[in-house]
Amino acid sequence: MAASDAKQRRHHFMLVHGMCHGAWRCGAPATAPALDMAGCGAHPARLADVRTFEEYSRPLLGAVAALPAGEQVVLVAHSHGGYSVALAVERFPDKVAVAVFVTASMPAVGRPMAATSDEDLTLGLMLIKPANAFTTGNPDEVVMRDEKLLTEEGYGSSWRVFVVVEENCGIPAEFQRRMVAQSPGVGVRVITGADHMAMLSRALELVQLLIRIADHSQA
Template identity: 40%
Template sequence: MAASGAHPAWMDEVPSFEDYSRPLLDAVAAAPAGDRLVLVGHSLGGLNLALAMERFPRKVAAAVFLAACMACVGRYMGVTIEEFSRRTTSGFFMDSKIMVLNTDQGPRPAVALGPKLLAAKLYDRSSVEDLTLAMLLVRPGCQFVDDPMMRDEALLIDANYGSVKKVYVVLTDDVSTSEEMQCWMVDLSPGTEAEVLAGADHMAMCSKPRELCDALLRIANR
């Protein structure tokens, strides 16, 4: 996503959720004609994945939501973030830094995840090396909860987003979110398949890479 990882932009330079999603949208749009992709969205990246599915449904063979926010047809995408907030305690973010970014669109809340939060709730079953790298690479992020796209109940429709095969990978030992919260999102989208992965933290690609790859191969080969 824009202003994430190695992307050169800064979050206060990203005007909208669509611009934030632009790297993914451009990558899917550039897929050769006839190719169908298996896309994987993790955590909040599930909402970017939903937008790509809505825009390019015939380019996506399957969408995999890995302990991710999974939107549903008929409800605005931000409802998943609101439900997560409702289910968590006020001290969830621990030592994270909450800030306000001054953007051309006005003030925007952002958060830089703190090292104690990373260690206790996201990388608690991952290696020290992966945790250390995450601490070095962490950047402020936004949820874009006030973006019009996040409030649009008509954004996702059955003919596009609703037509794409969805698989949710439930992480039963993820302490950053509950199994009940993950299953709540699955229930909102009837027909969604579920894979269960035990023993992984929120960063399953670090804590259970082999098991996650096996699950993704099963999904791709169905």
């Protein structure tokens, strides 16, 4: 590959973890910073002090907002991280080359983000480690319930790709495809032999897939 081509194919990734987890890399290059959402991983805030989904997602929103003019990022969400990525795309559609949902929650335009929550899944994950789904029981939460939040002009204008994992016991394949069906035009890729933690069970395959998706976004 020529030097000019290599430079053109250099991508800026941001990886967004799911509920109960923290930053993940899955063997990605140094151009793929993995962010801790507020109250998670090594983030200094206590989860109990993070009252709203807006506060929870601020590390990602701040990172995307800080991108230099003209630079675009490939946002990669895992599991519950899909909500934060959707919010970032809605706020900064011009800064996102493609949003990739790796067996992640993928809300649809014109519906509240909380509408894609699977209550059994949420309960199960909350029993593993303290977490906050930001969907019920909090009078301060408005973002997750706002049916007008995600628009065609913002979130809907970005290229989105959903990575289906058939062997996922956390979010069953049927539920993954139901989310895809609610968002016409979303690209679909499949990873076989992986479980919900695809970045661990099929790390190299996932990295290669993300690079191909990112390459396509520049084609």
